[in-house]
Amino acid sequence: MNLKTPGESYFHLHLVSDATGETLINVGRAACAQYANVLPIEHVYPLIRSMKQLERVLNEVESNPGIVLYTLVDKEIRERLKERCRELGVPYMSVLAPVVQLFQSYLGGSPTPRVGGQHSLDANYFKRIDALNYTVMHDDGHMTDDLESADVVLLGVSRTSKTPTSIYLANRGIKTANIPLVPSVPLPPGVEKLKKPLVVGLVASPERIVEIRQNRLLGLNAADLGASYIDREAVNEEIILSRRLCARNGWPLIDVTRRSVEETAATIYALYSERRRRAIAET
Known part of the structure; x- marks a missing residue:
């Protein structure tokens, strides 16, 4: 049974996070909501904190090319993700980087990266x-x-x-x-x-x-x-x-x-x- 509405199209959306992934999910869905007839197939990868975990993600991206959004604190993991996305020719973006850069230009100094900082027990x-x-x-x-x-x-x-x-x-x-x-x-x-x-x-x-x-x-x-x-x-x-x-x-x-x-x-x-x-x- 095909429930697809005429005119609708789908794309793969990969959300890679070293925390819960909630920020990515909200940002991704907010952006997708601007397209009436385009629906995402979400692939959510939370708690990605090692190269071994990342490689499983990259295999999935290779099998289902699409947009990659990420929030990753570890520089080595982050650079590996970017490098592989370039090799595969898929678009990628850190959803927090532009905001953090804006904060840094206004507040001065450098931020102190914390994995899942917004979920800390404060x-x-x-x-x-x-x-x-x-x-x-x-x-x-x-x-x-x-x-x-x-x-x-x-x-x-x-x-x-x-x-x-x-x-x-x-x-x-x-x-x-x-x-x-x-x-x-x-x-x-x-x-x-x-x-x-x-x-x-x-x-x-x-x-x-x-x-x-x-x-x-x-x-x-x-x-x-x-x-x-x-x-x-x-x-x-x-x-x-x-x-x-x-x-x-x-x-x-x-x-x-x-x-x-x-x-x-x-x-x-x-x-x-x-x-x-x-x-x-x-x-």
Whole structure:
């Protein structure tokens, strides 16, 4: 069965890293997203820290020529990769080199290369772990008695991407709780009196929410159990009530109908950062 869309083409994308490869994956996918009908076949090679490991990578590149992106600290390994890519006639690039060179020209001095430096067990790392633990424990309205310790509290009706957005923010080190807005169910005590956290409402169009809820019920084989859950008028009333709640409390409201989780989280992060800047300026 051929699932290829007419007009689509494929190419091999080799991502070679001496760390986890996450940086390369993100950069590669961001670049590929600019080409609507070109799809990458990703070959990810993490933790490449020896010549023996590199030779296996180079054999794969020779068998499947394509673009090679890399982040390698070891000069000998890096030079061997570049040399072999030139011999094979495949394009290659260090995704961090231009950025590091820019930093060096501005800051002066030479950088101190560290394998996987961005993943080191520093204070920021443990802050992210702490945020993830907090966010998981405060998902979907659980443990609402200590919401004042959150950085962000998300509110929204069912299927407005509260949980994935919370997890994404937690990966940025932001402790995030989320609370579902359910018809006839009051908010947990104290939510409307929160001072420290940034409270944000999430909404979407009734059509979008109904579509997602229908798919959800089908996946659970419970399509006959959710008449009001997928009734457009009932859903529209839920959204109206959530909008009124946010307006009454002066909480920012984000329409996620056409936003990815990443875009929603980026907007919330910007609101959170601006709020912190104002608080610092006022002290």
